[in-house]
Amino acid sequence: MSSYKILSFLFFSIVLRLTPAYAQNDFCNTKNTSFKEGEKLIFKAYYNMSRIWIHAGNAEFSVAGEQLDNRKVYHITGTGKTQKSYEWFYKVNDVYESFIDEKTLLPHRFIRNVNEGGFRIYNNVTFNQNIGQAISTKGVYPVPKCIQDVLSAIYFARNIDYSKYQPGSKIPFKMFLDDQVYDLYIRYVGKEDIETRYGKFHAIKITPMLIEGTIFKGGEKMAVWVSDDANHIPLRVDSPILIGSIKVDLTGFENLRNELTSLISKKK
Numbered sequence: 001m002s003s004y005k006i007l008s009f010l011f012f013s014i015v016l017r018l019t020p021a022y023a024q025n026d027f028c029n030t031k032n033t034s035f036k037e038g039e040k041l042i043f044k045a046y047y048n049m050s051r052i053w054i055h056a057g058n059a060e061f062s063v064a065g066e067q068l069d070n071r072k073v074y075h076i077t078g079t080g081k082t083q084k085s086y087e088w089f090y091k092v093n094d095v096y097e098s099f100i101d102e103k104t105l106l107p108h109r110f111i112r113n114v115n116e117g118g119f120r121i122y123n124n125v126t127f128n129q130n131i132g133q134a135i136s137t138k139g140v141y142p143v144p145k146c147i148q149d150v151l152s153a154i155y156f157a158r159n160i161d162y163s164k165y166q167p168g169s170k171i172p173f174k175m176f177l178d179d180q181v182y183d184l185y186i187r188y189v190g191k192e193d194i195e196t197r198y199g200k201f202h203a204i205k206i207t208p209m210l211i212e213g214t215i216f217k218g219g220e221k222m223a224v225w226v227s228d229d230a231n232h233i234p235l236r237v238d239s240p241i242l243i244g245s246i247k248v249d250l251t252g253f254e255n256l257r258n259e260l261t262s263l264i265s266k267k268k
Contacts, residue, residue: 033159039254048244110150150177158226198266228262230261
């Protein structure tokens with residue numbers, strides 16, 4: 001099972017949309033305060049069936065600074081691989097890349113190169129945000145204003161100001177994936193402390209509305225915790241799936257933009 005694929009569904013396999021105008025406009029004008037060049041986040045994914053947790057895969061996200069079409073961009077790379085001891089059963093080797101404008105946090109290019117159990121997908125998408133167009137490997141598609149891709153949306157969502165929302169609020173945005181536009185939302189649940197494999201944190205809890213598919217059940221059954229500080233790094237994802245359940249935990253990081261003030265205590 002792909003740990004990166006699990007993290008992708010963290011924000012993006014979401015199907016419903018809420019319509020407050022100020023919230024959608026916020027997503028068109030958000031400034032980056034949560035990450036910087038050189039940041040790296042490391043995760044482990046665990047699969048649970050019959051009350052036994054299995055380390056099934058690993059994921060890593062990194063941020064580099066580059067120039068693309070005379071723009072300064074963040075080149076974000078997400079990789080996911082099956083734990084070697086389980087490759088005989090289902091081998092995964094996924095690479096996702098997004099080139100995000102430093103000023104607007106909107107994507108200019110998205111590359112998806114995945115191999116999951118011998119099933120391969122390659123898609124290279126160029127976004128023209130000014131005219132509302134996405135040019136992918138398969139064709140040209142109209143897209144709405146402020147469109148995100150599956151990877152840029154993670155980093156965009158990290159810059160949400162949750163203090164503006166009451167518990168239970170829905171926060172909408174739009175995403176382009178597999179040559180389709182999805183109307184999305186995440187629900188802000190509130191704040192709580194959480195114990196992870198890295199340590200104990202003050203955290204912000206959110207729940208995405210998921211599309212029922214080959215892995216996840218539909219509804220708001222997935223829970224996500226991000227650090228309750230200026231970094232908003234994902235700490236844990238916990239969700240039932242069609243068979244068993246999954247848990248993804250942060251296990252390491254480098255070069256955070258801000259001090260990790262949400263950390264209460266680190267595990268020894």
